Amino acid sequence: MDIKSIIALISSLVPVINNAVGFVNRASEALRQSGELTTAQEAKLDAAIDKIDLPAHWKSDSAT
Amino acid sequence: MKTLRFHFLPIILAAFFLNGCASVAPGSDPVVVNAERTVTVAADSFDTFLKSEYETRDALKAASPAAYREVHGFAEYLRASVDDRGPRAKQWLKSARVLTAAYKTNRTPANKANLQTILNTITAAMAEAQKYLLKTQAAR
Numbered sequence: 196m197d198i199k200s201i202i203a204l205i206s207s208l209v210p211v212i213n214n215a216v217g218f219v220n221r222a223s224e225a226l227r228q229s230g231e232l233t234t235a236q237e238a239k240l241d242a243a244i245d246k247i248d249l250p251a252h253w254k255s256d257s258a259t
Numbered sequence: 260m261k262t263l264r265f266h267f268l269p270i271i272l273a274a275f276f277l278n279g280c281a282s283v284a285p286g287s288d289p290v291v292v293n294a295e296r297t298v299t300v301a302a303d304s305f306d307t308f309l310k311s312e313y314e315t316r317d318a319l320k321a322a323s324p325a326a327y328r329e330v331h332g333f334a335e336y337l338r339a340s341v342d343d344r345g346p347r348a349k350q351w352l353k354s355a356r357v358l359t360a361a362y363k364t365n366r367t368p369a370n371k372a373n374l375q376t377i378l379n380t381i382t383a384a385m386a387e388a389q390k391y392l393l394k395t396q397a398a399r
């Protein structure tokens with residue numbers, strides 16, 4: 196494998212790893228939750244759900 | 260190259276399936292804790308899958324039209340608006356939150372069953388999303 200291939204490999208892996216690490220961190224945080232959510236945590240979760248479909252990747256083909 | 264990409268994916272799988280195995284603090288209701296954990300992880304997993312599908316759909320379509328149809332079909336199923344109230348996956352999450360609140364207010368077997376029904380739907384969809392996420396990652 197030459198240096199260009201290695202750089203290409205690393206470049207292609209960065210977004211994938213970032214996605215995976217971010218997801219795993221957030222999932223781990225959820226798993227560490229051993230008690231019921233506080234009112235503030237519930238409000239944060241509800242707010243996140245309310246705006247979850249704002250990004251373009253949530254838009255259906257039929258809606259465009 | 261693809262082998263390397265798959266090395267960390269079992270971690271994601273484990274995160275999904277450990278969700279139901281984590282401990283519950285004394286005094287907390289396991290039904291509520293499980294519901295809140297499931298919704299939290301599901302919101303993230305649906306978003307991760309839809310984002311990955313959106314970013315890789317052209318590559319997947321070029322690499323395997325059949326896989327594209329399968330993956331895109333499921334993504335569209337999650338995105339489809341239900342009764343003009345927004346995406347199906349979002350409505351599941353919102354329903355789970357409403358049913359969690361109803362259960363916390365009145366912890367009856369009926370409310371528990373209603374909550375469990377929507378959580379089962381969400382969990383099944385998460386498993387599907389995970390399956391298709393692997394295909395989108397492979398297309399990168």
